Amino acid sequence: MLRLADIVVHYGDREILHGVDVAVGRGELLAVLGANGSGKSTLLKAAAGLTPAARGSVTVDEKPRGIRDTALVFQKIHLVGRRSALDNVCAGALARLPLHKSLTPALFPRDVREEAMGCLERVGLANRAHDRAGSLSGGQQQRVAIARALCQRAPVVLADEPVSALDPAAAEQVLALLAQLAHAEGLAVLAVLHQPDLARRHADRIVGLRDGVVVLEGDPNQPVDVLYENREPEVATP
Numbered sequence: 001m002l003r004l005a006d007i008v009v010h011y012g013d014r015e016i017l018h019g020v021d022v023a024v025g026r027g028e029l030l031a032v033l034g035a036n037g038s039g040k041s042t043l044l045k046a047a048a049g050l051t052p053a054a055r056g057s058v059t060v061d062e063k064p065r066g067i068r069d070t071a072l073v074f075q076k077i078h079l080v081g082r083r084s085a086l087d088n089v090c091a092g093a094l095a096r097l098p099l100h101k102s103l104t105p106a107l108f109p110r111d112v113r114e115e116a117m118g119c120l121e122r123v124g125l126a127n128r129a130h131d132r133a134g135s136l137s138g139g140q141q142q143r144v145a146i147a148r149a150l151c152q153r154a155p156v157v158l159a160d161e162p163v164s165a166l167d168p169a170a171a172e173q174v175l176a177l178l179a180q181l182a183h184a185e186g187l188a189v190l191a192v193l194h195q196p197d198l199a200r201r202h203a204d205r206i207v208g209l210r211d212g213v214v215v216l217e218g219d220p221n222q223p224v225d226v227l228y229e230n231r232e233p234e235v236a237t238p
């Protein structure tokens with residue numbers, strides 16, 4: 001369903017992705033692994049339409065990716081901390097509300113609030129719907145962010161290091177949730193991860209990037225050392 005074909009991305013004169021092919025099926029969690037600077041986030045941004053590709057195509061169900069096809073979940077959880085969890089999830093529906101309603105998000109229509117409550121149920125947080133998002137733990141906030149992505153009704157969820165800021169137990173829980181949503185609801189989930197162990201436990205398949213090239217693909221239990229060995233350290237930009 002999500003297919004990235006022959007993706008080439010440049011930043012300035014530098015080619016970062018050199019013709020990458022990745023496909024994620026419905027009902028599948030695909031983990032993208034690779035060392036710092038290997039191009040994982042760039043690949044995800046290309047999938048989201050946030051980075052123009054110099055070459056290649058991104059399709060969903062064999063049609064060019066539309067803006068409503070993909071929902072994003074980030075490492076840094078962008079919730080409005082003083083609003084309720086429910087309001088934050090309702091915001092996922094903004095793109096499909098008529099303009100006058102999206103300009104007054106304090107008054108989300110009842111059907112949107114009901115749908116958002118359903119999304120919170122799906123991530124196991126219906127009982128916290130009316131709590132301020134800022135009062136929830138990091139893992140809970142990430143689950144609210146996932147509920148907001150569900151409320152977008154996108155068939156593809158793109159998650160950029162969704163558990164990097166979480167403690168080990170919360171990380172397991174959030175990845176298990178993403179896998180369950182993929183399997184139970186037929187979503188295509190592409191998650192950039194830094195932890196091969198988590199990919200082994202939760203992903204259906206992995207793709208390994210090294211210097212902008214796919215160097216391994218398939219079984220999450222395969223050795224992934226080649227992704228991380230003999231590398232020059234990334235030079236930090238000032």
Ligand SMILES: Nc1ncnc2c1ncn2[C@@H]1O[C@H](COP(=O)(O)OP(=O)(O)OP(=O)(O)O)[C@@H](O)[C@H]1O
Binds near residue numbers: 035038043
């Ligand atoms: N906006 C940008 N402008 C210029 N170069 C960039 C930009 N974003 C990323 N890069 C460079 O592209 C390369 C790939 O970066 P990317 O963030 O995709 O890697 P990554 O595998 O996600 O790394 P990390 O694990 O550190 O997040 C790096 O060398 C990075 O410095």
